[in-house]
Amino acid sequence: MAALYALVDCNNFYASCERVFQPALRGKPVVVLSNNDGCVIARSNEAKALGVEMGAPWHLHKRLFETQGIIVRSSNYSLYGDMSARVMNTLRHFTPNIEIYSIDEAFLSFAGFETSLVAHAAALRSTVMQWTGIPVSVGIAPTKLLAKVANRFAKKDAASNGVMILATQAEQEAALGRMALTDLWGVASRLAARLHALGIASPLDLKRADPDYIRQHFSVVMQRMVLELRGISCMPLEEIVPDRKNIVASRSFGRPVQTRQEMEEAVSTYAARAAEKMRRQNLATASLMVFVETNGFRPQDAQYQASKLVHLPVATADTSKLIAAAMRATSIIWRGGYRYKKAGVMLLDLISSGRVQGGLFDAPDDARSKARMKVLDTLNGRYGRDTLTFAATGRARAWKLRRDLLSPRYTTDWNELLSVR
């Protein structure tokens, strides 16, 4: 038998995290809102059953949610991030080979456990549940794509007890026969329409299509998909996350930003945050881009968006130099009279900070700059974000994210622990 992959997926992850510490939410419809309390980004099963759609704008559905008894939470990424790390660390007890695919999904190699798959998967599920309180589903198959298919049925079929194994061709075909093309991983409706035009109307049709023909009409990615559907593994586990090519820090504002000072504060804050992320990976950059945009969903407002890329003479990881560059870019693209919705800073062409070359007139970051950044990162790491900040990033930050329905950060802040009588 070929080696098997397991896809472990947390059930309704954000809602489940909230429920671990708020048992009153169990069995009730729960939705979690996007940054800024914009729209629904996660739903419990009960909320799905009530017909709440992904992406439903909160301000339009507020009343309806209240009458339906739907409990609403702002997204609490401090909590979700910590709970995710706990789940992933628990999974490492069950295999040394793991690819963390997203905040709530991981691919595991189950090679070596072929004779005890059901027991191994069941033990994994119950251990994750006991240790972290998060329910997960496990899909097992010879390829990652089929593991994703298996996971879908582990979630859907109540009889599966959260574990579905599609080890044989017959099992795989039976499962694929119950799916639409758009249910497949990576097939959006436009791609499905193109496949339809070629007479490929279902996942089974796609599996039986000629891989070379698919490659000619689509891409090597689609060809791999056909092979993976046939049980031929083409996507190995990516256990090492490749170094990132660029870093973005960007948020929507809590309310429209209209003054230049507020915009400069926001851009400085994002530059500082991006720089911090970059230093954590020991990288440096000489290219920085600032972008600003108004709210495209408000046609009654005047619209404007712009971005500006600036280059520094020498790559740096020093927040003060990056803020200065970001301010140069902002001054070029700033236009008054608009209600800005969003801004961001992107650091591009990242290189290892140890390999920065000086220019004729410009030296790389000196020891003093590096020490300064170390103080900054150490203090902010130890005493909490924004312990030490640049004045340019502002004091009041009235433009900051709106999170009115935020639950406590139970696992990451001593001041927000669960209180128990």
Next chain:
Amino acid sequence: MSVFDLLTRQAFGCASLRSAPCGSAYLRVVLARTSIAIPLMAVKASCGFPSPADDYLERPLDFNELIIENAAATFAVRVEGESMIGVGIFPGDIAVVNRARNPVDGCIVLALVDGEFTIKRYRKRGARLWLEAGNPAFADIEITEEQNFEVWGVISRCVRLL
């Protein structure tokens, strides 16, 4: 001199951050609530004369080892109320919860009774199950079939800042 002052001096070449210029922006300092004064050991190696302690170097004590048995399953909760003062768990303490431990008769648990969290001693004799308070002013809680009961985790440590 605190670590903070020392780092400041190293980084900015001045004793106070208020006078520290830094590129185009100025650093604003929000002093931390506390400062930690840890004696810094001289780490310069003297060539030719290795320290006689070199062969005996060990890691310093790590309090995480003492308190955390299983990081993925360990949570902290704040104690309120006086129902467990008899066993030394006081209001304001931080109770360390290990969800990986299974409850056995006599251990202290964070339990959920009809949706409410409570810290009590777990008691199980035969078919009888009850939660015992550590304070005579509080009655025991008998767990019956009708009740919605679960052990959220086992309290493995209790931390008190004096």
